Amino acid sequence: MFRPLKILIGTKCPPTRCCSAFVSRMRFSNLQYVNRLKEDDEACAAALQNAHIFLFHRLSPLLQRTEHRTLRPTALVCSGTEPQNHRTTEESVLIGCSEENQAQFCLDVGKNILNPGSSLSWWPETLNVPVLQDPSPYEPDLCFLLQGQALLRWNQTSGFCSTTGQPTHRNRAGSQRVCSSSGIIYYPKMSPVVIVLVSDGKRCLLGRQSSFPRGMYSALAGFCDMGETLEETLRREVAEEVGLEVHSVSYSSSQHWPFPHSSFMMAFHASVSPAHTQVSCQLEDARWFSLEEITSALQVKTPPRRGDPPVVWLPPKHAIGNRLITEWADRQRRSSLSDTTEEDV
Numbered sequence: 274m275f276r277p278l279k280i281l282i283g284t285k286c287p288p289t290r291c292c293s294a295f296v297s298r299m300r301f302s303n304l305q306y307v308n309r310l311k312e313d314d315e316a317c318a319a320a321l322q323n324a325h326i327f328l329f330h331r332l333s334p335l336l337q338r339t340e341h342r343t344l345r346p347t348a349l350v351c352s353g354t355e356p357q358n359h360r361t362t363e364e365s366v367l368i369g370c371s372e373e374n375q376a377q378f379c380l381d382v383g384k385n386i387l388n389p390g391s392s393l394s395w396w397p398e399t400l401n402v403p404v405l406q407d408p409s410p411y412e413p414d415l416c417f418l419l420q421g422q423a424l425l426r427w428n429q430t431s432g433f434c435s436t437t438g439q440p441t442h443r444n445r446a447g448s449q450r451v452c453s454s455s456g457i458i459y460y461p462k463m464s465p466v467v468i469v470l471v472s473d474g475k476r477c478l479l480g481r482q483s484s485f486p487r488g489m490y491s492a493l494a495g496f497c498d499m500g501e502t503l504e505e506t507l508r509r510e511v512a513e514e515v516g517l518e519v520h521s522v523s524y525s526s527s528q529h530w531p532f533p534h535s536s537f538m539m540a541f542h543a544s545v546s547p548a549h550t551q552v553s554c555q556l557e558d559a560r561w562f563s564l565e566e567i568t569s570a571l572q573v574k575t576p577p578r579r580g581d582p583p584v585v586w587l588p589p590k591h592a593i594g595n596r597l598i599t600e601w602a603d604r605q606r607r608s609s610l611s612d613t614t615e616e617d618v
């Protein structure tokens with residue numbers, strides 16, 4: 274039976290993962306320690322005795338509301354003095370360590386099966402509903418929880434070798450699995466995805482798929498095919514989904530995205546000729562949005578409820594789609610400001 278050691282409510286995001294300065298996150302000794310725990314099962318088991326273990330239930334993080342009404346992940350604090358139960362030692366996955374080299378793990382205390390009918394494709398439906406209603410205090414914790422969720426899911430769904438059909442066994446950190454028969458080593462996989470915000474200079478193009486939550490539009494996205502470059506994927510996806518040809522392309526940023534099975538999102542801006550903007554849509558809908566429309570859509574903090582009047586809303590702040598749209602809107606505002614200033618002169 275699962276026996277919690279000590280529950281810590283309101284544990285902050287591990288500073289090395291999300292909150293601290295870049296240099297502090299990249300401290301060499303810290304990285305070296307995590308790498309050693311991945312390689313050395315005994316060191317990892319010892320680290321688990323004094324670790325923080327962040328809890329999930331069926332791949333959703335277990336969140337607690339603090340007295341300030343913010344949401345915080347829930348962690349077991351292992352003191353090293355109490356014996357750990359079998360599941361804690363066998364199923365916790367290593368996600369990093371604090372600046373003080375205290376190891377941090379995630380553990381799914383729910384049943385280790387994925388509900389085949391559940392939608393794992395989009396964040397708001399997958400994680401706790403309160404997050405959606407009050408997302409801002411939760412955001413700093415996000416990348417570390419997404420990483421934990423992705424690693425837990427990978428371990429839960431990689432129990433057998435795809436070559437021999439025999440069971441695979443994980444290392445103590447949960448960072449690799451080995452086939453018991455052939456010795457083939459498996460590492461967590463990510464699928465590369467291009468996400469692109471297309472602009473005609475004055476407007477940007479957003480699309481929606483039927484699987485999106487009601488009213489939500491985002492930048493166009495698509496998985497890279499085997500052998501494709503990022504630029505080829507980008508041109509193909511834009512041509513396939515909206516029938517447009519892009520001209521210039523610029524890189525923005527990237528993000529790990531745990532849905533549906535860990536994607537590595539690479540985000541771009543692209544432009545099309547203002548003379549050729551007629552959309553031929555293969556999605557549920559795709560349309561051009563003015564800066565004013567984007568500005569008001571960015572204000573919509575919660576998705577419309579059933580029965581509410583239709584409203585366009587955009588991916589939440591932590592999604593890279595939101596970042597692309599915000600970057601575009603900022604750039605448009607700056608350029609219209611400089612146009613106005615030039616006219617004044």
Ligand SMILES: NC(=O)C1=CN([C@@H]2O[C@H](COP(=O)(O)OP(=O)(O)OC[C@H]3O[C@@H](n4cnc5c(N)ncnc54)[C@H](O)[C@@H]3O)[C@@H](O)[C@H]2O)C=CC1
Pocket residue numbers: 394395464466468491492493494495496497530532533536538588592593594595
């Ligand atoms: N973080 C963000 O802001 C956003 C993330 N996304 C993510 O981008 C991903 C790709 O976007 P889509 O428009 O759905 O891609 P898509 O336009 O390539 O269409 C998905 C289809 O591609 C095929 N496919 C090819 N390779 C695949 C692979 N490795 N895994 C799964 N399906 C594969 C499947 O038939 C699937 O139904 C999705 O996982 C979505 O969650 C999408 C928009 C915003």
Ligand SMILES: [Mg+2]
Pocket residue numbers: 493494495514
């Ligand atoms: Mg797509």
